[in-house]
Amino acid sequence: xxxxxxxxxxxxxxxxxxxxxxxxxxxxxxxxxxxxxxxxxxxxxxxxxxxxxxxxxxxxxxxxxxxxxxxxxxxxxxxxxxxxxxxxxxxxxxxxxxxxxxxxxxxxxxxxxxxxxxxxxxxxxxxxxxxxxxxxxxxxxxxxxxxxxxxxxxxxxxxxxxxxxxxxxxxxxxxxxxxxxxxxxxxxxxxxxxxxxxxxxxxxxxxxxxxxxxxxxxxxxxxxxxxxxxxxxxxxxxxxxxxxxxxxxxxxxxxxxxxxxxxxxxxxxxxxxxxxxxxxxxxxxxxx
Amino acid sequence: xxxxxxxxxxxxxxxxxxxxxxxxxxxxxxxxxxxxxxxxxxxxxxxxxxxxxxxxxxxxxxxxxxxxxxxxxxxxxxxxxxxxxxxxxxxxxxxxxxxxxxxxxxxxxxxxxxxxxxxxxxxxxxxxxxxxxxxxxxxxxxxxxxxxxxxxxxxxxxxxxxxxxxxxxxxxxxxxxxxxxxxxxxxxxxxxxxxxxxxxxxxxxxxxxxxxxxxxxxxxxxxxxxxxxxxxxxxxxxxxxxxxxxxxxxxxxxxxxxxxxxxxxxxxxxxxxxxxxxxxxxxxxxxxxxxxxxxxxxxxxxxxxxxxxxxxxxxxxxxxxxxxxxxxxxxxxxxxxxxxxxxxxxxxxxxxxxxxxxxxxxxxxxxxxxxxxxxxxxxxxxxxxxxxxxxxxxxxxxxxxxxxxxxxxxxx
Numbered sequence: 090x091x092x093x094x095x096x097x098x099x100x101x102x103x104x105x106x107x108x109x110x111x112x113x114x115x116x117x118x119x120x121x122x123x124x125x126x127x128x129x130x131x132x133x134x135x136x137x138x139x140x141x142x143x144x145x146x147x148x149x150x151x152x153x154x155x156x157x158x159x160x161x162x163x164x165x166x167x168x169x170x171x172x173x174x175x176x177x178x179x180x181x182x183x184x185x186x187x188x189x190x191x192x193x194x195x196x197x198x199x200x201x202x203x204x205x206x207x208x209x210x211x212x213x214x215x216x217x218x219x220x221x222x223x224x225x226x227x228x229x230x231x232x233x234x235x236x237x238x239x240x241x242x243x244x245x246x247x248x249x250x251x252x253x254x255x256x257x258x259x260x261x262x263x264x265x266x267x268x269x270x271x272x273x274x275x276x277x278x279x280x281x282x283x284x285x286x287x288x289x290x291x292x293x294x295x296x297x298x299x300x301x302x303x304x305x306x307x308x309x310x311x312x313x314x315x316x317x318x319x320x321x322x323x324x325x326x327x328x329x330x331x332x333x334x335x336x337x338x339x340x341x342x343x344x345x346x347x348x349x350x351x352x353x354x355x356x357x358x359x360x361x362x363x364x365x366x367x368x369x370x371x372x373x374x375x376x377x
Numbered sequence: 378x379x380x381x382x383x384x385x386x387x388x389x390x391x392x393x394x395x396x397x398x399x400x401x402x403x404x405x406x407x408x409x410x411x412x413x414x415x416x417x418x419x420x421x422x423x424x425x426x427x428x429x430x431x432x433x434x435x436x437x438x439x440x441x442x443x444x445x446x447x448x449x450x451x452x453x454x455x456x457x458x459x460x461x462x463x464x465x466x467x468x469x470x471x472x473x474x475x476x477x478x479x480x481x482x483x484x485x486x487x488x489x490x491x492x493x494x495x496x497x498x499x500x501x502x503x504x505x506x507x508x509x510x511x512x513x514x515x516x517x518x519x520x521x522x523x524x525x526x527x528x529x530x531x532x533x534x535x536x537x538x539x540x541x542x543x544x545x546x547x548x549x550x551x552x553x554x555x556x557x558x559x560x561x562x563x564x565x566x567x568x569x570x571x572x573x574x575x576x577x578x579x580x581x582x583x584x585x586x587x588x589x590x591x592x593x594x595x596x597x598x599x600x601x602x603x604x605x606x607x608x609x610x611x612x613x614x615x616x617x618x619x620x621x622x623x624x625x626x627x628x629x630x631x632x633x634x635x636x637x638x639x640x641x642x643x644x645x646x647x648x649x650x651x652x653x654x655x656x657x658x659x660x661x662x663x664x665x666x667x668x669x670x671x672x673x674x675x676x677x678x679x680x681x682x683x684x685x686x687x688x689x690x691x692x693x694x695x696x697x698x699x700x701x702x703x704x705x706x707x708x709x710x711x712x713x714x715x716x717x718x719x720x721x722x723x724x725x726x727x728x729x730x731x732x733x734x735x736x737x738x739x740x741x742x743x744x745x746x747x748x749x750x751x752x753x754x755x756x757x758x759x760x761x762x763x764x765x766x767x768x769x770x771x772x773x774x775x776x777x778x779x780x781x782x783x784x785x786x787x788x789x
Contacts, residue, residue, distance in 0.1 A: 171607060172488045191614055198427070198608035204468055208748045215747075216734045223733065227726055269676055269738065269753045273683065273760070276734035280687075280727040284694065287723035315697040318643065322636045322693070323686035329632030330682060335621025337417070338675045345683065
């Protein structure tokens with residue numbers, strides 16, 4: 090199969106997903122969870138409406154940012170309050186609405202958020218750097234390292250863009266778990282890319298007379314069914330978790346799901362064609 | 378063939394041992410191992426306490442934080458929380474304590490107790506009557522060594538006010554006990570030998586060096602009142618965790634079932650071997666989780682599920698390779714061995730890259746400039762263990778099983 094002939098189409102498809110994602114990030118940004126912004130969050134079971142909850146909170150001097158109904162309970166986001174204040178507020182609610190069952194209560198100070206963000210960026214940069222160096226070393230070429238990291242960037246942008254859109258339209262928040270999912274996807278993306286690159290490496294040794302594009306074509310042909318089958322098993326797992334699993338990890342699982350699909354696509358249709366383009370540019374320059 | 382049989386024997390023994398540990402209770406022996414449940418599953422409180430270091434000299438800040446952690450740990454013990462975690466964390470110029478209290482119900486009380494500043498006091502008489510001398514008057518406590526016996530002792534140095542008070546107290550109590558209390562509990566109850574007027578005292582006792590050091594740290598914590606306040610709090614009710622876990626475990630089982638069905642449908646006999654390897658993988662993982670023990674949290678469960686996918690991946694890589702080698706006309710056993718050999722390069726490189734990322738998330742050296750969140754770490758731990766065991770089952774187990782049981786067209 091002459092897979093690489095259609096590389097323009099593959100890049101186009103990627104851009105079709107990534108460009109709206111970037112636009113969403115620029116226009117709307119993200120909906121950061123209290124992990125990043127600081128604040129208080131309470132998940133409770135209570136029979137009361139939003140206006141009632143808000144009104145009483147206001148009387149207690151607690152600023153309520155949002156009240157969201159869940160399948161089984163209510164999620165109240167507030168300005169940061171301490172345990173004592175929370176106990177007071179709960180007592181106040183209980184006076185009017187009867188029992189308020191507390192499922193969880195979280196408070197994060199505002200400085201912690203900035204810290205988490207810095208640490209995350211450091212971790213991502215470190216992981217990307219190490220992976221680039223490792224691949225460059227194993228494949229004896231910077232080209233492979235850089236293209237693999239670009240495919241990784243592709244998946245990161247797809248994931249970030251999707252969550253910017255999800256945040257805008259479904260109120261999905263970006264939290265510590267999302268960060269974990271993103272880092273996992275980085276490693277999955279590379280995991281998958283390495284399998285394709287490994288085949289290119291091997292094919293070049295076996296058939297030294299073949300042009301680079303043909304080598305990549307053959308490598309993609311032989312690894313494609315493995316890539317798809319492997320990703321299918323992971324996607325089955327994640328889909329089951331997303332549809333049937335607990336509510337607390339639903340968006341985390343969705344992030345992994347989006348990342349897995351993007352990672353599978355990018356190793357064959359981003360990482361491999363990028364190598365071909367790279368090779369072509371180098372050759373053109375040489376012939377001039 | 379001999380070595381293959383030995384490997385098979387090893388695999389069977391390992392699997393049986395793992396299965397026994399996985400059981401709620403081992404038959405005939407009666408020993409049990411429990412899964413350790415994380416905060417988000419068992420319910421409980423996670424706290425980040427910020428230490429106010431504005432009154433503390435730069436070079437003693439680290440020490441003060443360790444002291445505060447020691448105090449908090451003892452308070453947690455007082456509170457009767459099992460499996461509590463107290464960690465120190467330093468980032469830029471922020472000094473913090475991370476406290477995890479699984480299964481705690483009375484959150485208000487817990488926070489009130491932990492948030493109090495450590496208090497040191499001296500008490501006299503049989504009924505430990507409080508005196509005017511407290512931690513405010515202590516300048517510092519240090520570990521010293523007795524010049525005669527060479528044994529470790531703890532030296533106390535008082536400030537001016539403390540010097541006067543201590544002299545009065547010791548004069549009035551010669552030959553009697555003078556107890557040193559930390560947070561309403563006696564740390565040590567030495568007998569006063571003579572009046573001490575220079576503001577220096579030593580606590581002798583049958584200390585080991587570690588004990589003396591610990592006591593000095595505790596006394597310093599009392600002497601250095603570092604105010605702490607709650608900057609982060611996460612309380613998870615037990616019901617939320619349990620429901621979420623039950624659903625997630627069920628979902629995971631469905632997922633594994635679908636994966637197993639897919640493997641058998643697509644790869645036939647080879648798929649069956651892969652599923653057997655997967656079952657062995659599950660048994661081993663369960664046992665390792667109980668033995669280490671790995672704290673099971675929701676992200677941890679997700680990491681586990683993901684590693685199941687990766688365990689299957691090694692098999693798929695090998696099987697696809699095997700099909701290819703067969704197509705190029707190789708005989709069954711040669712193709713099998715070659716598939717394992719060639720697929721190994723890709724498996725190795727791919728898994729090393731995953732382990733590198735997981736290690737950054739795990740942050741084993743506790744670098745404060747990397748994420749230190751317990752949730753992230755729980756995920757990393759399960760992922761790394763999963764990769765390790767998936768390599769074992771994906772390569773050693775399935776290869777051994779294949780060599781022994783799956784040679785349908787041997788004649789060819």
